[in-house]
Amino acid sequence: MAVSSYSKQPVDIVAFSLGSPLTRKAIKGGRCVDKNVRLGRSLSSRIGTFLSVAGANQGSDLCEGCSSFLGASVCSITTAGICSPLNGLNQNSTFLKDVNNGRLYEGKYIISLESDSDEKIGYGFPSDIPGSLRIVVKDKNHIETIFETVNLQIRTIKKFNKVRPPTALEKKREEIWKRNWQKTIKRRNQQQQQQQIKEKRLKEKQEKQKQKSEWKKKPKKGNAAAVDSNSINTTEAPNSATISDSASQWVTPSIEGSLFEKYFKHNSGFSFGISDSKK
Incomplete structure (x- = not known):
């Protein structure tokens, strides 16, 4: 029953x-x-x-x-x-x-x-x-x-x-069952499509983050130029000036003829001038 x-x-x-x-x-x-x-x-x-x-x-x-x-x-x-x-x-x-x-x-x-x-x-x-x-x-x-x-x-x-x-009544129940089954199939298809869209967006986001991290690891052009100029200055600095006593002279073009030069000539007997390598 x-x-x-x-x-x-x-x-x-x-x-x-x-x-x-x-x-x-x-x-x-x-x-x-x-x-x-x-x-x-x-x-x-x-x-x-x-x-x-x-x-x-x-x-x-x-x-x-x-x-x-x-x-x-x-x-x-x-x-x-x-x-x-x-x-x-x-x-x-x-x-x-x-x-x-x-x-x-x-x-x-x-x-x-x-x-x-x-x-x-x-x-x-x-x-x-x-x-x-x-x-x-x-x-x-x-x-x-x-x-x-x-x-x-x-x-x-x-x-x-x-x-x-x-x-x-049995015919009516069968029609209701068919409608409910069609709705169930439609809902499942929509859920699958939404899941596929979410997976696609997540994959794109992960690729963008990967590209961004790789770009950050690469050195910038401005930093590379600064490093090259510093290396040039440090290599040329020893040749630009020399220190000497009475036999050698310490020459710096930027301070030649300045008050600094006159002071040292008068008080210590040091002489300033351009070295032979620069003449």
């Missing part, structure tokens, strides 16, 4: 063995035959396809040897509870009479999948839901009928889903 309410569409049910009559009672609703507990209203309108697989819908051949004594089932210890004449798999039990009273309430499509060699239900013992479509497999025991017919079960459910035309 929760799945049907969420999906807003009928639910398909596959019931196995003893689970088949129990599920049918849950769908039918009403009161329990043993505790008189009310299960609620019928769920038939919410069921699309009901598939019974090896279901004990009309009892089990294992319970046919059980006798009834004062309303209780007299069977072996292993089958006593299962074969109860009140709520067990005895063919004439109150429970099975209740679930088989009323036709085709289990869903829109009702199918019974059974075997002709089911040792639990009984060889040739009826296993189908009264009025349902019967599918009989050959030479399979109870367990094999349940587990080795999975592909057949799936194909059967899909087949009857195709037969059932979609309701107006």
